[in-house]
Amino acid sequence: MNNKHLVVLGGGVSGLSAAWFAAKSGLSSHITLLESSPHVGGWVQSQRNTDTHSHASALFEAGPRTLRPNGPQGAVTLDMVYRLGLEKDVIAVEKTSAAAKNRFISFNGALNKMPTSLAEALFPKKGHVFRGVIARGALEPFIAKSTLDDESIHDFVARRFGTHVADNMISALVHGIYAGDSRQLSVKSCFPFLWQAEKNDGSVVKSLLMSAFKNAPKEFSKDFSPKSLEFIKKIKSKSIYAFKDGLQTLTDAISDDLKTNHPNVSLLTNTNAIKLSKSQNGVEVSTSCGKAISASHVISTIPSFTLQHLLPEASTISPILSKTPAVTVAVVNLAYKKPNILPVTGFGYLVPRTQKSNVIGVIFDSEAVPGQDEVPMTRVTCMMGGHRFKEVFGEDGFSSEKCLEMARDAIKKDLGIDAVPSNHCVHLHRDCIPQYTVGHEARLKNLHHALLSEFGGRLSVAGSSYLGVGVNDCVVSAKNVTAKLAESLDSPVTGLEKVVS
Ligand SMILES: Cc1cc2nc3c(=O)[nH]c(=O)nc-3n(C[C@H](O)[C@H](O)[C@H](O)COP(=O)(O)OP(=O)(O)OC[C@H]3O[C@@H](n4cnc5c(N)ncnc54)[C@H](O)[C@@H]3O)c2cc1C
Numbered sequence: 117m118n119n120k121h122l123v124v125l126g127g128g129v130s131g132l133s134a135a136w137f138a139a140k141s142g143l144s145s146h147i148t149l150l151e152s153s154p155h156v157g158g159w160v161q162s163q164r165n166t167d168t169h170s171h172a173s174a175l176f177e178a179g180p181r182t183l184r185p186n187g188p189q190g191a192v193t194l195d196m197v198y199r200l201g202l203e204k205d206v207i208a209v210e211k212t213s214a215a216a217k218n219r220f221i222s223f224n225g226a227l228n229k230m231p232t233s234l235a236e237a238l239f240p241k242k243g244h245v246f247r248g249v250i251a252r253g254a255l256e257p258f259i260a261k262s263t264l265d266d267e268s269i270h271d272f273v274a275r276r277f278g279t280h281v282a283d284n285m286i287s288a289l290v291h292g293i294y295a296g297d298s299r300q301l302s303v304k305s306c307f308p309f310l311w312q313a314e315k316n317d318g319s320v321v322k323s324l325l326m327s328a329f330k331n332a333p334k335e336f337s338k339d340f341s342p343k344s345l346e347f348i349k350k351i352k353s354k355s356i357y358a359f360k361d362g363l364q365t366l367t368d369a370i371s372d373d374l375k376t377n378h379p380n381v382s383l384l385t386n387t388n389a390i391k392l393s394k395s396q397n398g399v400e401v402s403t404s405c406g407k408a409i410s411a412s413h414v415i416s417t418i419p420s421f422t423l424q425h426l427l428p429e430a431s432t433i434s435p436i437l438s439k440t441p442a443v444t445v446a447v448v449n450l451a452y453k454k455p456n457i458l459p460v461t462g463f464g465y466l467v468p469r470t471q472k473s474n475v476i477g478v479i480f481d482s483e484a485v486p487g488q489d490e491v492p493m494t495r496v497t498c499m500m501g502g503h504r505f506k507e508v509f510g511e512d513g514f515s516s517e518k519c520l521e522m523a524r525d526a527i528k529k530d531l532g533i534d535a536v537p538s539n540h541c542v543h544l545h546r547d548c549i550p551q552y553t554v555g556h557e558a559r560l561k562n563l564h565h566a567l568l569s570e571f572g573g574r575l576s577v578a579g580s581s582y583l584g585v586g587v588n589d590c591v592v593s594a595k596n597v598t599a600k601l602a603e604s605l606d607s608p609v610t611g612l613e614k615v616v617s
Contacts, residue, residue: 118144118145118605119145120143120144120145120146120412120413120605121144121145121146121147121148121398121409121410121411121412122138122143122144122146122147122148122411122412122413122414122415122601122605123147123148123149123150123389123399123401123409123411123413123414123415124138124147124148124149124150124414124415124417125150125389125401125414125415125416125417125418125423126149126150126151126158126416126417126418126579127149127150127151127153127155127156127157127158127371127383127385128156128157128158128159128160128367128417128579128580128590129157129158129159129160129366129367129370129587129590129591130158130417130578130579130580130590130591130593130594131149131151131156131158131415131417131418131579131594132149132156132157132367132370132371132374133196133370133590133591133594133595134415134417134578134594134597134598135147135149135370135374135381135383136196136370136373136374136594137594137595137598137599138415138598138601138602139374139378139380139381140199141598141599141602143598143601143602143605144380144412144413144601144605145380146380146381146382147378147380147381147382148381148382148384148409148411149374149381149382149383149384150384150387150388150389150401150403151383151384151385151386151387152386152387152388152389152404153385153386154385154386155385156367156371156383156385157364157367157368157371158179158367159178159179159180159545159548160179160180160363160364160366160367160587161177161178161179161364161543162175162176162177162178162181162359162361162362162363162364162365163175163176163178163362163541164176164361165451165539165541167451167453167538167539169538170453170491170538172489172490172491172493173490174449174451174489174493174495174538174539175361175362175481175488175489175495176449176451176495176497176539176541177362177363177449177481177497178447178449178541178543178545179363179447179545179548180363180586180587181358181362181363181479181481181484181485181497182209182356182357182358182484182485183356183357183358183363183586183587183588184356184586184588185208185348185351185352185353185354185356185357186352188592189584189586189588189589189591189592190352190588191340191348191352192588192591192592192595193587193588193591193592194344194347194348194351194352195339195340195344195348196366196370196591197347197366198343198344198347198348199344200366200369200370200373201369202359202365202366202369203347205359205360205361205365206351206357206358206359206360207357207358207359207360207485207486207487207488208350208351208354208356208357209354209355209356209357209358209484209485209486210354210355211353211354211355213355213486214461214462214483215355215461215462215463215480215483215484215485215486216355216356216463217232217462218232218460218461218462218463219462219463219464219465219466220460220462220464220465220466221245221284221285221288221465221466221467221468222465222466222467222468222471222473222530223244223245223284223468223471224243224245224471226243227459227460227465227530228240228244228245228246229460229462230246231246237249237250238250245284245285245468246285248280249277249280249281249285252277252278252280252281253277253321254321256276256277256319256320256321257318257319257321257322259275259276259319261314261315261318262275262314265304265558266302266303266304266305266554266555266556266557266558267302267303267304267554268298268299268300268301268302268303268554269282269286269290269298269299269301269302269303269306269307270282270283270286270287270298270299271299271303272303272310272311272314273286273298273303273310276314276319276320277320282298283468283469283470284468284470285468286298287468287469287470288466288467288468288469288477289466290306291466291467291468291469291476291477291499291502292466292476292477293306293585293586294306294443294502294549294551294552294585295443295445295476295499295501295502295503295549296443296502296503296549296551297469297503298469300503300551300553300554301551301552301553301554302552302553302554302555302556302557304556304557305552305556305557306552356484356485358484358485358488360487360488361488362488363587371383384403384405387403387404387405388403388404389401389402389403389404389418389426390402390403390404390426391426392414392416392426392427392575393428394570394571394572394574395410397410397412398410398411398412398413398414398574399411399413399414399571399574399575401414411574412574412605412606413574413575413576413601413605413609414574414575414576415576415577415578415594415597415598415601415611416575416576416577416578416579417577417578417579417590417594418579419442419547419550419579419580419581420437420438420440420550420577420581420582421437421438421440421441421442421547421581423437423577423581424437424438431566431570432566432569432570433563433566433567433570436559436562436563436566437563437581439553439555439559440550440551440552440553440556440559440581441547441550441551441553442547442548442549442550442551443501443502443503443505443547443548443549443551444501444502444505444544444545444546444547444548445499445500445501445502445505445545445548445549446499446500446501446505446509446514446519446542446543446544446545447497447498447499447500447542447543447545448497448498448500448519448520448523448540448541448542448543449481449495449496449497449540449541449542450495450496450497450498450523450524450527450537450539450540451493451494451495451537451538451539451540452493452494452495452533452535452537452538453493453538454493454494454535455482455492455493455494456492456494457494457533457535458480458483458494458496458531458533459531459532461480461483462480462483462484463479463480463483463484464477464478464479464480464484464496465477465478465530469504473526473530474498474500474508474522474523474525474526475498475499475500475523475526475530476499476500476501476502476504477498477499478496478497478498478499478526478527478530478531479496479497479499480495480496481495481496481497482494482495482496493538496527496531498523498526498527500519500522500523502549503551508522514544516542516544519542519544520540520542523542524537549580549585550580550581550585557615560582560583560612560615561612561615561616563577563610563612564610564612564613564615564616565616567610567612568608568610572608573607573608573609573610574608575610576597576601576609576610576611577610577611577612578590578593578594578596578597578611579593579594582611582612583612583614583615593611596611596613596614597609597611600613
């Protein structure tokens, strides 16, 4: 092996994946991962809270919980799951199950089920949020293309499908993925398929209809072993998947595999990267433990707003990084002893921006992923805040007690559940979801060039600040960077080659 040193900044799912793919490809004789907190995993945090009376434990996910298995992105994570020996820990949810089919939008005081059949789409009840959507959609192919370079999700959808869809359905969807404001976020970066549909086919509806007749793109790369491919094919037809003991199963397994099977990898927790500077043969990394590391290459997976402060004062990279803000989300997990107390069955509901509510979305955990509970119970998670954080919690700040009370109020109002939860957990995640505002892609192009010119391509970026906030996106971004580096650790790589190709 060469005498090179790869340094990975951040031990969330992106950083762990980057270290893991790098270790598996043998691209560097030494790999050091720096994580500022005492634990790896980043926002992936699963815990089992035990009820003092019944001793039954409730699984609480503070961050991500479910993954999509489909498409090339899904396949990369599934391959990793297989190679880590986690097949038996996976719970895959069938597309025909209520959890997969029943997704709701809270609209004018009622939970409106999103249609899953043509009949439901064509004939929604009076007052249903989907009413009139099909008729409006029929006009969409006749709307002219925009000539803009980028546009907000709201403006794009309002222009093509009308303001009702943009205000109520799309704003709710954006709450579910980004906890963000659809009027601020870029359609080009957040929903590239919508943007491409208009650019290439002149219409989203036309593009969807045409894609039904096109051959599906080849999804699976030759990198996967036959056994792994078998596993991927089995799971990819499901709606979503999760792990019996939560998503932390995945990040723990990556970390354990690195510690057990890769003696050339050092995972340093409680260690902050505090400064990066270009050196003759790579990058000098200063750390909070007083030690400087001479790296041949650095992959940064820490949030872009943190990375900006590690760079030299006159860096042209920092102003670009500073333009990706992030929202704060409060997560309240509630467990009730009694099973089946929800008034509807399904995955959960999202709340549009137009509706006054303490929550932006609620997941029916015990239904969404059946099989995680030791004894039957009801578990839900309330997502609160996001771009509405100040509006909901006020200027005077946040308290766990107030947050719990507000979550319980929402559950009572929306689901009619007034019972006292047998177990609960409140988490405040500051700046946890990056916001790809209008112009994000153009800024990534500038970032690519700035990284090449200031660091000679010896500093790469991966993770949720750049090319997708989902766990699959993070894993894929880590894999792509390491695959490029595997060609040669001396070649310039930024992790953003995709946006300039
Ligand atoms: C509440 C919530 C629910 C979500 N639900 C889903 C879901 O269901 N499905 C899905 O696909 N995605 C979901 N996501 C998104 C997904 O979880 C995240 O985008 C992803 O986990 C981000 O991983 P990351 O490694 O890029 O970043 P992070 O998890 O932020 O990891 C970065 C790490 O860097 C460390 N760090 C920071 N600064 C330094 C420094 N100077 N030196 C060293 N280390 C540093 C941090 O401590 C952290 O551990 C959710 C996100 C949240 C917040």
